[in-house]
Amino acid sequence: MIAEEMLYFREILADRGIQFCYCGYITEDILSGIGSSLKQKLAMENTNREVARAVFSLFVEQVQNVIRYSAEKKLSAADSGLSDVELPFGLFSVGKKDDYYFVACGNMIPTGDVERLRGNLIKIQNMDKSELKALYKEILRGKTPEGSKGAGVGFIDIARRTTKGLEFDFHEINSEFAFFALKAYI
Amino acid sequence: MDNIKINRTERSPDIDFNFQNNVFSIRGESYPEDVPAFFGPPISSLESYLDGVSEGNVEFNFELIYFNSTSAKVMMKLFDFLDETARKGVNIAINWFYESDDDNMEELGIEFGEDLEAAAFNLKPIEA
Numbered sequence: 001m002i003a004e005e006m007l008y009f010r011e012i013l014a015d016r017g018i019q020f021c022y023c024g025y026i027t028e029d030i031l032s033g034i035g036s037s038l039k040q041k042l043a044m045e046n047t048n049r050e051v052a053r054a055v056f057s058l059f060v061e062q063v064q065n066v067i068r069y070s071a072e073k074k075l076s077a078a079d080s081g082l083s084d085v086e087l088p089f090g091l092f093s094v095g096k097k098d099d100y101y102f103v104a105c106g107n108m109i110p111t112g113d114v115e116r117l118r119g120n121l122i123k124i125q126n127m128d129k130s131e132l133k134a135l136y137k138e139i140l141r142g143k144t145p146e147g148s149k150g151a152g153v154g155f156i157d158i159a160r161r162t163t164k165g166l167e168f169d170f171h172e173i174n175s176e177f178a179f180f181a182l183k184a185y186i
Numbered sequence: 187m188d189n190i191k192i193n194r195t196e197r198s199p200d201i202d203f204n205f206q207n208n209v210f211s212i213r214g215e216s217y218p219e220d221v222p223a224f225f226g227p228p229i230s231s232l233e234s235y236l237d238g239v240s241e242g243n244v245e246f247n248f249e250l251i252y253f254n255s256t257s258a259k260v261m262m263k264l265f266d267f268l269d270e271t272a273r274k275g276v277n278i279a280i281n282w283f284y285e286s287d288d289d290n291m292e293e294l295g296i297e298f299g300e301d302l303e304a305a306a307f308n309l310k311p312i313e314a
Contacts, residue, residue: 050289061254
């Protein structure tokens with residue numbers, strides 16, 4: 001029964017082309033661990049080096065976005081003497097479908113942030129290469145604020161790295177939380 | 187000023203700041219968990235050192251395999267600071283090493299380098 005259940009779960013993932021996925025509290029250690037096995041896997045499969053670098057970069061930026069912006073957090077008691085650590089909850093996946101690699105992530109955000117984030121992402125999505133570069137540099141120099149937790153430099157980096165486009169979506173849970181998802185293709 | 191040598195980890199680069207020879211290098215991967223904590227101390231030593239220098243030759247080597255967007259902020263500020271130092275009369279040469287098949291790293295180098303007014307900038311492809 002358990003085997004069937006897990007196999008069924010695995011088949012759902014495989015059907016969507018998902019090769020790696022994680023759902024739960026995300027820490028920097030998880031980013032390191034999964035990041036290095038992702039690198040190994042891409043190297044083992046002889047993935048084009050340029051593509052492998054881009055997939056890894058999308059992975060790092062997306063996971064760090066979840067760590068930074070997830071509105072669903074749990075306080076975990078730290079070792080004595082240190083203040084408690086906030087563990088952000090989210091999920092991410094890396095996969096390949098129809099010759100494209102994709103990196104996707106999802107996390108809760110405050111419902112009140114949806115419109116601003118949507119607006120910023122639409123703006124980024126419609127920018128051409130040179131506009132993205134100009135905005136990237138402005139933000140790196142601190143001339144344009146990071147969008148007060150809206151679309152920071154990480155999203156611009158993702159938009160610059162993706163070669164086959166970017167999708168995003170929001171699903172309102174209640175007046176407090178909405179679920180945000182982002183998928184970038186290479 | 188004492189030389190600074192920090193060895194690379196999977197997520198942070200080698201930092202080799204030689205204040206006697208005026209040769210400074212950052213080499214490796216850069217996506218440390220806490221970017222300001224990692225780069226803050228060596229870069230502030232570098233800044234206070236170069237604030238007191240107004241002539242001579244300084245070489246700065248970047249050889250990065252990957253850096254995340256938070257590290258990019260550090261790079262951009264460092265480039266701007268090195269250019270200011272060059273405007274004071276210091277001969278600054280910035281060398282940007284990248285694997286020759288890494289178009290993205292080459293492009294990032296060009297983007298950082300194109301805003302320099304006084305510092306010299308050299309793209310240095312390494313055969314993979």
